[in-house]
Amino acid sequence: MSALPGSAEGTAVTGLDSSPVEPAPADLPPLTERTRAEAREIIARYPQPRSALLPMLHLVQSYQGYVSPEGVALCAEELGLTKAEVGAVATFYTMYKRRPTGRHLVSVCTNTLCAVLGGQRIFDALGRDLGVHHDETAADGSVTLEHAECLAACDYAPVVTVDYEFYDQQDVDSARALVAALRRGEKPHPTRGAPLTDFRGISRQLAGFDQYGGEAARQAAVDAPGEIGPTLAGLRLAAERGESAPPMPGRPPADEAEPAGTEPAETVAPSGRTGETPEAEAADARVAAADNPAERAGAAQTHPDEGAEYGQPRGRQRAGTQTPPTRNPGASGQGTSVEKET
Numbered sequence: 458m459s460a461l462p463g464s465a466e467g468t469a470v471t472g473l474d475s476s477p478v479e480p481a482p483a484d485l486p487p488l489t490e491r492t493r494a495e496a497r498e499i500i501a502r503y504p505q506p507r508s509a510l511l512p513m514l515h516l517v518q519s520y521q522g523y524v525s526p527e528g529v530a531l532c533a534e535e536l537g538l539t540k541a542e543v544g545a546v547a548t549f550y551t552m553y554k555r556r557p558t559g560r561h562l563v564s565v566c567t568n569t570l571c572a573v574l575g576g577q578r579i580f581d582a583l584g585r586d587l588g589v590h591h592d593e594t595a596a597d598g599s600v601t602l603e604h605a606e607c608l609a610a611c612d613y614a615p616v617v618t619v620d621y622e623f624y625d626q627q628d629v630d631s632a633r634a635l636v637a638a639l640r641r642g643e644k645p646h647p648t649r650g651a652p653l654t655d656f657r658g659i660s661r662q663l664a665g666f667d668q669y670g671g672e673a674a675r676q677a678a679v680d681a682p683g684e685i686g687p688t689l690a691g692l693r694l695a696a697e698r699g700e701s702a703p704p705m706p707g708r709p710p711a712d713e714a715e716p717a718g719t720e721p722a723e724t725v726a727p728s729g730r731t732g733e734t735p736e737a738e739a740a741d742a743r744v745a746a747a748d749n750p751a752e753r754a755g756a757a758q759t760h761p762d763e764g765a766e767y768g769q770p771r772g773r774q775r776a777g778t779q780t781p782p783t784r785n786p787g788a789s790g791q792g793t794s795v796e797k798e799t
């Protein structure tokens with residue numbers, strides 16, 4: 458027996474597990490005409506209105522901190538769906554919360570790799586500090602804690618995210634310090650990526666809206682370049698051991714494609730180019746500093762200009778096709794790219 462968010466029975470059991478939908482707290486901010494107008498703005502982005510449902514649910518969370526029964530009703534009305542249809546989507550994805558979320562959402566990866574490196578110990582310690590279990594919020598409303606399955610950053614394990622921003626290579630002490638800072642109202646800078654906001658702020662971004670008040674604030678929130686050291690560790694080890702991957706089907710082995718003695722001049726790109734952005738300049742430096750072909754290739758693959766055959770003279774960019782390279786980001790989202798030759 459189950460009911461969905463938006464059903465009359467506010468505390469009924471929902472969806473895929475036995476999490477109850479809690480009744481709306483008394484201080485829950487109401488959804489307004491502005492919310493409805495923004496929902497319609499989202500709908501206008503799509504050829505089919507119902508395609509707008511996912512960002513609309515994030516919009517609801519940006520106002521109320523969870524997918525409330527009121528939010529389900531608003532989405533259903535605007536999209537011409539039943540509340541059951543909206544609820545079926547909202548209860549399928551773990552990013553849609555069924556009870557009010559704290560100011561920050563702290564997710565601890567307890568999947569295999571993070572777990573063996575201490576992820577479960579981190580989760581247990583934070584749970585004790587906060588006095589909560591999975592998907593529960595500290596009494597002061599500061600933090601909601603949750604287990605997370607693989608956060609797609611296994612090379613940085615153990616991984617914690619706060620409002621979906623990454624805090625890599627944590628241990629019990631660093632994670633406890635991070636959460637303590639959050640509870641004091643601080644926003645420690647993530648290990649990489651954009652500055653930390655809060656759960657409602659990131660929900661607004663996920664709905665496709667700017668949460669910043671002006672251009673200066675927007676510029677300040679531009680993603681910072683990430684550290685890719687852990688991502689390149691495997692490449693570095695392979696180079697040290699003289700190991701290499703088998704050639705891609707249909708492509709000659711690297712040592713046939715690049716005659717001995719010519720490779721450094723064609724792949725190293727300290728070309729004097731200053732880079733259009735700080736990220737490109739930093740990536741230039743990483744490529745130039747690489748001390749072996751494998752590391753250089755890895756750095757080049759994460760370069761912002763990677764799609765432009767970075768490191769090769771522009772005149773030697775792939776001929777005969779304008780097809781962009783197929784990107785296969787791998788588990789970390791920063792992995793290798795595979796070019797499809799035609």
Ligand code: FES
Binds near residue numbers: 570
């Ligand atoms: S197992 Fe934790 S990020 Fe993949």
